[in-house]
Amino acid sequence: MINLPGRRGSLHRLISAILLGFGLLMTTGLTTQAFMSQELVDHPIWKELLETATANALADTPQPKPQKGDRIQIWKLSNDTRTDTAATGMPPFLASLAPGFYSEGDLDRRSSGFSDPDYAVLVTSLGKERLIAAIDISDLEREQNLIALIGAVFLLLNLILIIAVIAWLYVRLHRPVQALARGMKQLDPERPAQRLPVQYAQEELKDIACGINAHLERVEHFIGRERALLDQASHEFRTPIAVISGALDVLARQKLPPCAKPPLQRMRATVENLTEIMVALLYLSREPLTSHQDDPLEVDRLLPALVKDHEHLLDGKPVQFSVQVHQSLTLYVPEAMLRIAVGNLLRNAAENTYDGTIAVRLKEGVLSVTDSGEGFDTEQASRHYLSLLRNPIRAGSGKGLGLFLVRRICERFQWTLTLESMPTLGTRAGLDFRLQPSSASEKT
Structure with missing residues (x-):
């Protein structure tokens, strides 16, 4: 993970973003698949099949009679719109079609609704007559609709699962991590022997809390040793400082030449300064008492x-x-x-x-x-x-x-x-x- 300067990354937000990105990618894929399956319904191959069937029909009998269950059906009609379509078994809305190719989508738009069954139609002009060739693609349309429905349900279930996983991560990971962070912030340096709670359901957070507690214990032992050493050293230094100070007092009572007084004064100032430093080190080595x-x-x-x-x-x-x-x-x-x-x-x-x-x-x-x-x-x-x-x-x-x-x-x-x-x-x-x-x- 790469963080921009001045930006902090959140593991919970990162995982949520990955899951949402996965959901978006899945939505895009299923939507693309739905459009591609719809394109299959309107594929140019239906026009090629109908053109071949029309050519074969014109080469055979003047009026072919489609058999029940045939995928491709052909009717020859007069341009007179009063032709009885019921006698021929042709859907009535096909009789009004002008010459040309009509996909399933074109027929749905012309009929102001969905036709059942679904057809792809090729109308060929024969002078005063028209040859209408239609292929029933209802099974393909139903299969396409079923696939789209399954995809939509699958997408909905996955989105619900992603939302549930994000909520679960928030409850099971984000909240405990925040609680651990709050516990660390509440640690007071002025109150030694404080420890973080380790009663976490997640083994990883428990390991982190135990590691922090072990580090706190090592730091306290280290500080304790340093303070003990500083206290001991300060007490040990007090004796020679007191001896030097006493010797300076004795020298000050003696009759010394004038040239010896300035060095003696500097020695006195140095001893006093060293005494103050020892007092300061002892004072600063201890934690401040709020009640004092x-x-x-x-x-x-x-x-x-x-x-x-x-x-x-x-x-x-x-x-x-x-x-x-x-x-x-x-x-x-x-x-x-x-x-x-x-x-x-x-x-x-x-x-x-x-x-x-x-x-x-x-x-x-x-x-x-x-x-x-x-x-x-x-x-x-x-x-x-x-x-x-x-x-x-x-x-x-x-x-x-x-x-x-x-x-x-x-x-x-x-x-x-x-x-x-x-x-x-x-x-x-x-x-x-x-x-x-x-x-x-x-x-x-």
Whole structure:
């Protein structure tokens, strides 16, 4: 089966179309056969037979007397229409025929009805007389009518059978398949251990349902193993991170030369960033609880601190952050989630801006980060972004994980991430929080 682009094929419609096409083909065939059998009744062979019989009659006696049961009968009549046809045994309507050949259909039309018996007639002019030769084709006509009747009954029965098969397919195949599709749509990822019913009368549908249930079970086992591994790894990483953090605290209390403080601050920021990533991975690895609501988080108060945490990325460059908060905004999300999402936008802007200002703006539920960097080709960046999402952690590269986390965070909290850029004109990245339950008020 070949589907046109953008079109979906239905097995039920396909089978119905095939059956209807078969019925149409059968109707065409039987109709053609009926016309061909009618053509046999009006076949030119009757004219040839009558011409031969007329020639033989003219060569024999002047007035041949047909025998009872003869297929071909010949009468010689005067052109006087008052001739007594009863005495000759000739059907009365034949006496008025002009010279020429008349098929069974011609006689039916002339007699304003169906003649019985049915004849093919040849009238030959003999001066003041006419020779009328007629062949009785009643048996052939009755056989043709019987064949046509049988064909019509056969066609009607087949059409009834086709309609019954289509209805049976709808009841026995289409409805159960629809029920199976509805069952698959009702599967909720937030409710594990769900399975499709397998009580189907059709063995094929039962096999499909069992196969889907087996696949669901394998997927759940796989997800369970991944979550267990992620939880275990996160807990294992917490210990060395805590050790490093403690060591940094000890170093911070020591008298260090001024040149050692910037590396120490970068190490502190890296440890804090790694801690947030571990928290985010643990949070995102679990299914969201609809009955649980996170603590309120004031975005307008957190935003300046986030910007300050990323100012070290601008060291040595004539670039500065500009923060504009036009409203207070409260979200019900973990702080680590917002820090990772916003921090990724700030870090990308800082790394790609070499001169000018990075404007950070919060207004009408949308956080935007606009830089004056070189910009980029959006189509090329989109392809690169999708490739990173498909393979978020590549060997020797740490850029994919940030994009992966931002994407997952936006999906979890129904945020919208937008990127607008033109080469040499800078980039504007935005986080739209308006689908996330929140409370906001304008700042004066």
